[in-house]
Amino acid sequence: MIRLVLVDVDGTLTVDRNSYEIELSAIESLRRLEKNGIKVGLVSGNSYPVLRGLYTYFYFHGGLVAENGCIVYYNELVRVCEPIDKSLAEKFSKIFNVISSWQNEFKCCDLSFTPPTLSDKMIEWAKNMGLYIKSSGYAIHISKSQTGKGIGVRKLIELHNINKSEVLGIGDSSTDIEFFEEVGIKVAVGNSDEEVKKVANYVTLNNSGKGVVEIVDKILKGELDGRN
Ligand SMILES: O=C(O)COP(=O)(O)O
Numbered sequence: 001m002i003r004l005v006l007v008d009v010d011g012t013l014t015v016d017r018n019s020y021e022i023e024l025s026a027i028e029s030l031r032r033l034e035k036n037g038i039k040v041g042l043v044s045g046n047s048y049p050v051l052r053g054l055y056t057y058f059y060f061h062g063g064l065v066a067e068n069g070c071i072v073y074y075n076e077l078v079r080v081c082e083p084i085d086k087s088l089a090e091k092f093s094k095i096f097n098v099i100s101s102w103q104n105e106f107k108c109c110d111l112s113f114t115p116p117t118l119s120d121k122m123i124e125w126a127k128n129m130g131l132y133i134k135s136s137g138y139a140i141h142i143s144k145s146q147t148g149k150g151i152g153v154r155k156l157i158e159l160h161n162i163n164k165s166e167v168l169g170i171g172d173s174s175t176d177i178e179f180f181e182e183v184g185i186k187v188a189v190g191n192s193d194e195e196v197k198k199v200a201n202y203v204t205l206n207n208s209g210k211g212v213v214e215i216v217d218k219i220l221k222g223e224l225d226g227r228n
């Protein structure tokens with residue numbers, strides 16, 4: 001029985017993977033889950049203030065995981081990672097001529113940069129600095145801990161005191177693969193990275209937010225957890 005649905009934001013709740021426009025029909029759909037007793041949570045590389053704002057006004061009640069797993073909120077705020085030296089934001093953006101996200105000012109542990117293209121030189125620099133580096137397709141992320149959304153999702157599920165088999169996750173990019181390892185049912189939206197589709201239990205026919213609408217319909221019909 002699905003009791004919690006966790007959704008990535010950029011590329012999953014948006015109209016497409018290269019857009020910041022929220023697919024409003026996806027939000028309306030997820031609210032149907034909440035009305036049917038299934039809580040909805042957000043899991044993203046975005047900062048806590050951004051995610052807490054979205055979570056509050058989407059009127060979801062399943063909690064959130066921000067900063068690619070480092071910050072968890074569900075009735076209480078839990079920081080799961082080591083803080084990063086924030087001066088690295090300016091250093092990294094100068095060395096590689098990338099834009100340091102405005103959100104970095106509001107982050108503790110995971111810094112992000114655009115454009116999202118990861119180069120071998122960046123990977124080598126991060127390794128030499130003892131940092132971890134990845135790209136979500138929207139931004140490059142560097143952190144001190146080997147964070148991943150999975151570490152935060154595991155903590156959030158613990159706070160819910162439920163089993164991972166009762167949790168369904170929806171995502172689109174490589175940063176969602178660790179997230180998927182911590183949930184029972186893994187859903188990739190239709191335009192996901194191929195590596196995400198490979199590990200998914202279900203790939204939606206529709207892309208991004210419309211894929212969320214599609215999967216919510218299936219959940220409510222009981223088609224995904226063996227009830228139909
Ligand atoms: O912050 C990013 O890089 C993208 O965010 P996401 O984890 O919601 O896809």
Ligand SMILES: [Mg+2]
Nearest residue numbers: 008010011173
């Ligand atoms: Mg995403």
